[in-house]
Amino acid sequence: MTLSPEHPLFFCSPTRLVVQAGGIQRVAPFCKSRGWATVLIVTDRFFSKSTPLVTSLASTLDAAGIKTFVCDSGEPDPSTELCDRASAEVLAQAGGTPIDAVIALGGGSNIDLAKGLSLTLPYRRPVAEFVGHSNWPGRPLPLVALPTTSGTGSEITAGAIFLQPGSATKVALMGNDLRPLIAIIDPELTLSCPPRVTADAGIDALTHAIESWITMDARDFGAAQEADPAYSGRNPLTIMFARESVRFCFAHLPTAFAEPKDLTARTGMSYSSLYAALSYATAGLHAVHALAYALAGMTHETHGRTNAVFLPYVMDNLVHARTAELAEIGRIAGSSKTDPLGQARDAATLTRALIKRLDMPTDLKAFGIQESQLAQLVGDGLNVVRLAKAYPIQPPQQAFADIVRNTFLGRLSGDTP
C-alpha cells in the first residue's frame, strides 16, 4: 500500500495499554489515581465463584478506599435483554450511589456487557436505544478492560455486540467513546482457558488480523469526511499490526491450545490478539464477520466457530484481489510454493488446516445447515451493511453467494482434485 499526502491516516486505540503478566495488580492503583470513589466489576459466575480473582480485586480496591459493586451476570454472547436486566440489578444494588467507572473482567462477552452498562447505568434507558448510532445523551462511564481470552479485542474496540430478540443477526453499539480508558492485558488471566475457548478466541484474533489486512483501503472507505471516524479502512499502520498478529498466531496458537499452561504461548496469543485488534479496530472487518453474525443468528453457535468456518473461503475469494497480502500470509503459514498465486491459495488451505487442527468445523454442513438455507445466509450477511460495504470487491452480492456456497461444499481453489 502506498502512502499519499492527500489521504489522512486515522488510528484509534484505548488511551492506555498495558501488557504484563500480573497486570491485574495495577487496577486498584490506577482507579485511585483517577480519584474514583465507587466502581462496578462486571464479570461472570466462572470468575466470581470458581476463581479468587473477583474477591481479591475487590479487596485491593477496598484497601485503596474504593467502594466496589459486583455484577456477575455475564454470559457468552450477551443479549440486549441480559444487559437491561443486569442494569436494573446494579441500580438496585447501588441504591442511588453514583458509579464512577466500570471494570470488565472476562472474555469479549463480559467486556461487551460492561460497555452496554457503561451507557445504561448513567442514562437509565434500554440498551437497544443506543444501538445503531452514537448520538448518545452523553459519554459512557470510563471503562477498565481486563480480557481473560486472547481473541475478541473488545478491550480496544469502539463496539459492543449483542444478540437482540427478533433480529436475524447480532447488533452493535458503536462509537469511539466506548473504547476503554485503559486495557490491561495480563496473559496469566488466560491460563485457565479450556482448549475450546482458546481455539474460539484464537481464531477470532486470526480472523481480525487477516480480514483487516485484506479489507478495503482507507481511501476508498469514505470515512475521511466523518467528524470522528471509527472503522475507516486499512492503512500502513493497521497493516503493520495485522502482519505481526498473523505471525504470532501461527507460531503460538497450536501450543496454547495443546498446552494451556504454557505462559510463553499464552503471551504470544495475547500479543496476537492485541495486534489484531490494533489493526481491525481502525481498519474494520467485512465478509467473515457479516456471514458469521448471520450464521450465529441461525445456529447460536459461538463467535469463534462461526468466524472460523468462513475465514478460509473469504481468503480464497480474494486471491486475485489481494494476491500479495495473501501470498505473505501463505509464507507465514508455511507455504512451500514459489509463485504468489500458489502461496495465496495456500494461505486459505493452511488456515483451514489450522482450524481443523483446533477441532473446529470447516464447512457449513458440520453446523447442520441445509442447502435450502444458503440464500438466507447470503441475504442476512449482506444485511450487515456496515460490514458488507467494506468488502474489497463491490458490489458484494456475487462474492457473498460464492463464499457461502464454497463454505457449504468445503471447496477451496487450492484443493488438490
Ligand SMILES: NC(=O)c1ccc[n+]([C@@H]2O[C@H](COP(=O)([O-])OP(=O)(O)OC[C@H]3O[C@@H](n4cnc5c(N)ncnc54)[C@H](O)[C@@H]3O)[C@@H](O)[C@H]2O)c1
Ligand atoms: N466488541 C467487540 O469488538 C467484539 C469483537 C469480537 C467479538 N465480540 C464478542 O465477544 C464474544 C466472544 O468472546 P470470547 O471469545 O472472549 O468468549 P466469551 O467471553 O463468550 O467466553 C466464553 C466462555 O469462556 C469462559 N472464559 C473466558 N475466559 C476464561 C478463562 N480465562 N478461563 C476459563 N474460562 C474462561 C467464559 O466464562 C465463558 O463461559 C461474542 O459475543 C462476540 O460477539 C466482541
